[in-house]
Amino acid sequence: MNNIGEIIYKKRTELGLTQAQLASVLNVSFQSVSKWENSTAYPDIEKLTELAAALKTNVDVLLGYKGATADYDSRYAAEGYYWGLKPNRMCYEIMSLLPPIKPYRLLDIGCGEGKDAVFFAKCGYLVTAFDISENGIEKSKRLAEHNRVNVEFIKADIMDFRFDRDYDIIFSSGVLHFLRPSYREEICARLKAHTAPNGFNALNVFVQKPFIVRAPDSSRDESLRHPWLSGELLGYYHDWLFHSCREDVFDCRSGGTPHKHCMDSLIAQKLGEGEIL
Ligand SMILES: C[S@@+](CC[C@H](N)C(=O)[O-])C[C@H]1O[C@@H](n2cnc3c(N)ncnc32)[C@H](O)[C@@H]1O
Known part of the structure; x- marks a missing residue:
């Protein structure tokens, strides 16, 4: 998996969060979260650290860093x-x-x-x-x-x-x-x-x-x-x-x-x- 939208969706659902709940933590609209997950828009770079923290992960994982x-x-x-x-x-x-x-x-x-x-x-x-x-x-x-x-x-x-x-x-x-x-x-x-x-x-x-x-x-x-x-x-x-x-x-x-x-x-x-x- 290397698409940030899929990764956001997977992490969010694993944590049992709704799109609206994630959106409110990040102070964005739930439509924004929906667009990220559908890959019709991407989160702003300055939001990445906050998004990673909200999803209990880190920016490398969000960006699909594949390691070894x-x-x-x-x-x-x-x-x-x-x-x-x-x-x-x-x-x-x-x-x-x-x-x-x-x-x-x-x-x-x-x-x-x-x-x-x-x-x-x-x-x-x-x-x-x-x-x-x-x-x-x-x-x-x-x-x-x-x-x-x-x-x-x-x-x-x-x-x-x-x-x-x-x-x-x-x-x-x-x-x-x-x-x-x-x-x-x-x-x-x-x-x-x-x-x-x-x-x-x-x-x-x-x-x-x-x-x-x-x-x-x-x-x-x-x-x-x-x-x-x-x-x-x-x-x-x-x-x-x-x-x-x-x-x-x-x-x-x-x-x-x-x-x-x-x-x-x-x-x-x-x-x-x-x-x-
Ligand atoms: C040198 S091998 C050692 C394997 C095993 N511990 C052994 O001694 O036989 C390194 C292992 O680390 C795994 N690995 C590398 N990066 C990893 C990561 N980010 N998370 C989990 N495993 C990772 C590799 O897939 C590989 O199996």
Whole structure:
């Protein structure tokens, strides 16, 4: 979907707002909203931020910014699993920090083809997972079916995902460099706010290093990728308890050509003031 009218309609109806209600928040006529939705007129540029806020989204989404969808959709269309099926190292760390002695709720952001989400579900966590790629979500569903586990898989964009509950664990591997840097603070704040007391965030981000050359299979549109600075992720979690934080340079064979990446990983726990360790 890339038409602003369709996007306004979808967001407005998802929120259960009438055209008149949206119009009154924005101080415009309901006919204006109707024209936007029918694509016979467009909202003024100066109204976009206000409109995005009223629709609980952001201007990028309103304008149909597609992020990495196309790139990953084509990778995931192929047979086999682009990232393999081996769970990420952070999965095992989470298992030892918060073993699934009860069905803890876990959210996997940018789950790709579902390998980590399915691993967590097999271990007994209650998993919700989303990705912007339709093919990724379809493949993830098939993987869950094959492993006879239930995972709530959703096709969604991180910029747009509506948190309607809190999670004990929020997990994301290899995704947050798709966020524009100006959204990092807001997204990290949202992840932290939607983490249950004593819950965990397990995140990793690609970081830029002058001595590491670009991966040959990196997104065809380089403007979509925004590697972080070393240590930057830790800063957003300065008020949480760190269980592990590290920086690794590692070899990768994705796409068939050997190359290297540098990644910062963090597992941090939300402890409130006066909380006893
Ligand atoms: C490097 S892959 C990692 C996939 C998976 N986490 C894994 O480790 O196997 C990055 C994933 O982020 C997803 N992605 C990129 N931008 C996204 C966005 N704005 N919202 C949700 N997912 C996104 C891509 O579709 C892709 O599946």
